[in-house]
Amino acid sequence: MSASAPHQAERSSAVTEMPDELRADVRLLGGLLGQVIAEHGGDDLLADVERLRKAVIAARRREISVDEITAMVAEWPISRAVKIARAFTCYFHLANLAEEHFRIRTLRVRDTGDEPLPESLAQAVQELGGERVAELVEGLRLHPVLTAHPTEARRRAVVTAIQRVSGQLAAYNSPERGAAERAETRRRLLEEIDLLWRTAQLRHTKLDPLDEVRTAMAAFDETLFRMVPHVYRALDSALGEGSGTREPLARPFIRYGSWIGGDRDGNPNVTAKVTRDAVLIQAEHVLIALENATLRIGRSLTVTAEYTPASPELRAALAAAENDHPELVSEMATRSPREPHRQWLLYVAARIAATRQRGLDLAYRSPEEFLADLRVAQASLAAAGARRQAYGELQHLIWQAETFGFHLAELEVRQHSQVHAAALAEIAEGETSERTDEVLATIRTISWIQERFGVTACSRYVVSFTRSSDDIAAVYELARHALGERAPALDVVPLFESGADLAAAPGVLSGMLEIPAIQERLAVNGRRLEVMLGYSDSAKELGPAAATLKLYEAQEALAAWAAEHDVALTLFHGRGGALGRGGGPANRAVLAQAPGSVGGRFKVTEQGEVIFARYGHEAIARRHLEQVTSAVLLASTPAVGARTAEAAARFRTVAQQVASASEKAYRSLTEAPGFPEWFSLVSPLEEIGSLRLGSRPARRGLGAPRSLDDLRAIPWVFAWAQTRVNLPGWYGLGSGLSAVVSETGLDGLRAAYREWPLFASLLDNVEMSLAKTDRDIASRYLALGGRDDFMEQVLAEYDLTRRLVLEVTGHTRLLENRRVLSRAVQLRDPYVDALSHLQLRALSRLRADEDLPEEERDRLSTLLLLSVNGVAAGLQNTG
Known part of the structure; x- marks a missing residue:
């Protein structure tokens, strides 16, 4: 039996029965797509799509070998393979849509009114008691910040086409529809799916920052503006009877922020003019x-x-x-x-x-x-x-x-600390570069925004790679150079990203208290200070397990520092959508935070495809915000804090053992000579830049990365997701767990999983990442790099991690206790497999022959990029 056989057997025995309503929608949409494909490309195209679909399902049942699928895919002309890739990509868009509709229907069925929904505001108020909640509500603040980080692979035209299909599907399923109306709606569904099929999946031009601003506005126009008051109404109704006939008991606690058009760290396309235009839009x-x-x-x-x-x-x-x-x-x-x-x-x-x-x-x-x-x-x-x-x-x-307000979301500016240091050095010498002039122009733009829309429209200035309080003081000094006494009101926010920077954070904050400009801001804002924690770069540097603990320890230290210095501290969590970048359920992440680090305030980035996954439909957006808000309320109570603190103290030694051994294993791979070059060969990293995902460059500098420092966290995670390895989400944890098991056995780990929310969240997120990994297909990608040692190291760690996660959690299979997520993965897995085989065909040919004719290289690149787009749609959280 091969190493992957237990994994495949586990999957084949774990099929979760698909609910009838979801099955009906998937069959309806899939059948209509099949009709469109046949009309466009003939019955033979549809037959090839079906051959591949049935083959990957058979391979999962071990009825045929993966080699047979490879041979089938190799037979097709590239032009045919491109059409088949488009078919599976369209299928994913429709399957995601069907599942979204099922989630909405399920929410409505569960919301009977007899008992509050789990994780709702009503349940939080019921659990905490009205008086305690009223006290918490007074200082409650939820602050999602939209960012344009390039993880949304879909064109806006494709998103719009999907939304039109969504509208027709909702109408088709309406019980009030008669037979004639239903027939007409089915015709309209077919028309919209035909339009989706005919819409180009790939962007032909690169997005500029203002395109990204306009894309984000769709979430506001279609969802956020209408949905927010319903969240407040839910809280108001929970706080007391008679909501709608009395003065509200709930105060507005949500404030949106945005980095789109303001984040210029590593993005030369974001200029002072772009920032000004973004606010106007x-x-x-x-x-x-x-x-x-x-x-x-x-x-x-x-x-x-x-x-x-x-x-x-x-x-x-x-x-x-x-x-x-x-x-x-x-x-x-x-x-x-x-x-x-x-x-x-x-x-x-x-x-x-x-x-x-x-x-x-x-x-x-x-x-x-x-x-x-x-x-x-x-x-x-x-x-x-x-x-x-x-x-x-x-x-x-x-x-x-x-x-x-009149500005929609507070626009935040972000820039790298080295840019500020270089600007001050040039100013001291008297000759400034274009980059320094742009820094000063940005500060003048902030001042203009404040004069036009008020200080709340743009006052936060985030400094990437903050190493000392001098990095914060530099921004205030530049503001004086830009405008003298007329400098804008600025809340400069340090961003701590690396392991060393996270450990040094309290000392940096102490230094910040000595800065006169900070003292002035604290005097007028109620001694409020904000600190940003970077999940992406810490995870890329340390691995997922060690980064999780390092971030928790930073939260503990910062909460203690704030209490000591009488500062109302807000932690700003720079989380991504993927598990390798701090992703996962946001409400569970809140409850896993260190005691005292929430305090009724939660600020977090909402990135890429996460924006449309969470805010694409009003019912889902409301549910998301209620879940997060209820978690913030619960996490801010002394009882929850005491339980978390007690668990953290009991299991600290175990967690540190796991973190130390996992980091050692992670670094032994990622810091090995030749690893960055190998990673470029086994993944579509080089080609991802051609997808024109966003306005920001994918890496620092040109050419293949010489080290992981050259590579941004988002393409690092995105590329690993494409290979079906998902390495950033789990690598090293197996070695970490193994170190504890070999010394003290499983009991301590199992107790930590049961009783410590942080450890449970870590293992559950890793389990989710493992469930989206396919060992057989991953092996084929890893073989492209010509380094058997790296490949064997990765697969051995995968096998170890999967085995020990199941042993610690007590599950017999991955996602055993998460039926909805398990069903979603199982629904998509065979179709992701199909696209992976198409991608492997293109990638292996591109890697094997550097002297391909230009025309063939272009056709293979198109196939590769279409498959990248489709896999992203199938896996959903990719970066």
Whole structure:
């Protein structure tokens, strides 16, 4: 029996029964796609797609060999292989869509109203008790930060096409539809799937930063703006009866941030002008949304003065408006006679429109002015007894304005500490480079944004690779050079990424307290300070297990430092979507944090494909935010903190043993001579840059990486995912567990898994990464590098890790206790296999012959990139 046989047998015996509704949707969409493929490429194309589909399923059952699939794929002309790759990629988009719809239906079925959903705000309030929650809510802050890191492989046109299919699928499954309507919806589904098939999967031009800004705006337009008040309403309803007929008990606690158009670390395409334009694009979208919402509510507010008289304040406000803008107010009074509340909100909507159009005589100077006008209407309605009108949709609009302001999301600037040091050196010498001029221009742009939209629109400045407090002081010094006494208000945020930098973080913060500019900021902001922790680079340097513990220890040390220095510290978690970059369920990550490190505040990056996975549909977005918020509330309580601290103390020695041995194993591979070059050969790393995933270069410098330092964390993880190895998500843990087992046995590890959330989260995330690994296919990629020693080292560590993870968790198979995720992996695995075989054909030929004719190289590259795109869609969290 081969080394992979137990793994394959485990998978074949672990098939989770697919629910009937999901099966029906998958069959419907798959059948319609098959019809489209046959119409476009003929029955023979569909037959080839089916041959490959059935072959990879048979290979998983050990009914045929992988060599037979390799031979089948090699028979096809490249042009045929390209079409087959497109077919499987389209299938993944549709399968993901079917699963998303099933998740939404499941949420609705589970939300019966008898008992609150697990991990919901209602359950958190029930568990904690109203008084304790009210105290926590006062300081609650959830701060997701959208980033443009290039892990979203799909074109925007493809995303839009999928959304149209989604709309038709929802309509098709509506129980209210009659037979004729259902037939018409099926026809429309077929039309939209045909359009998806005909849409180019690959980008022909590279994204620029403003393209990335506009792409992120889709999540705001389609989901975030509408969804946020429903999260607040859920909390308000949980806190007390009568929500919608009384003043809200829930305060708006979500604030969105963005690095898109502000993150210039390693991205020369992000300039001061781009940052300025990014804020203007954001403002345009939020002002349109606020205007539309105000108009909608205003037009519907047909309460007559006879039954709902206006308050003296509202009458005075209308009179002042008529004095300032007689024609406008007179027109509204004519259209809405004896409807003062309607007149007032229509006037407010006109002012928002003027704010967007820069009509200075009518425009609002700030969102606070807008909110004040909304509250005039709300107070008047409440005083007249129309409390449902006061605290219903109008309250939603108030929450939206409080959350998004006129800038939508705070734009954060990020730059590398070395850039600042070089800029100061040039300024001292008197001759500045274009890069230094750009640094100063960026600071002037921040000042302009603050003058136009307020300090909250752009004040955070993140410094990558912070090594000392001098790196923080440098930003304030540059601000003085840029604008002197008119320098903008800045909250400079240190970013600690490497293991050494994480360990040195408290000392750096102590040095920061000596900086006069920091002292001034602490005096005006309630002694609030922010620190960012980098998950990606620490994991790339140390391996997943050692990085997890190092980050936990940093959280503990920073929480203790904050308590000692009377600082309200917010930890900003720079997490990626993939498990090798701190990914995994966000709510479980919150509960696994060190005691005292949450304190009712959680800030985290939302990257790449994660943005659309979490915010692509309103129901899923709301569920995600409720889960994270409930975790923040629970993690902020003394009881949870005490349990976590006790477990951490008991299992610290075990964890340190695991971390030490795992880091040693990880470094023995990644720091071995020739490893970076080998990695470039066994993965599509070099070709990933051709996918035009984002505006930022994939690596520092040119050519193949000479060391891992040359390579950014995202392509490192993305490329390993393509090889089906997923090495950054698990490598080294097996050696770490083995070191403990050989010394003390399994009991301590099993107890740590049961009782310490951090250790449980680590093993569960590794288990998920292992489940997305395929040993047979991975072996074929690893063989491309011509280094049997590296290949054998990786596979041996994989076998060890999988075996010991199962022994520690007590599971008989991977993902045994996570039925939904297990089903998702099993649904996709055979189809990912198909694309992997197509990719291997292209990659092996490109690697084997450097003298290929240009035309053949181009055709193979197209096949390779299409397969990369498809595998990313199938695996979902790739970077």
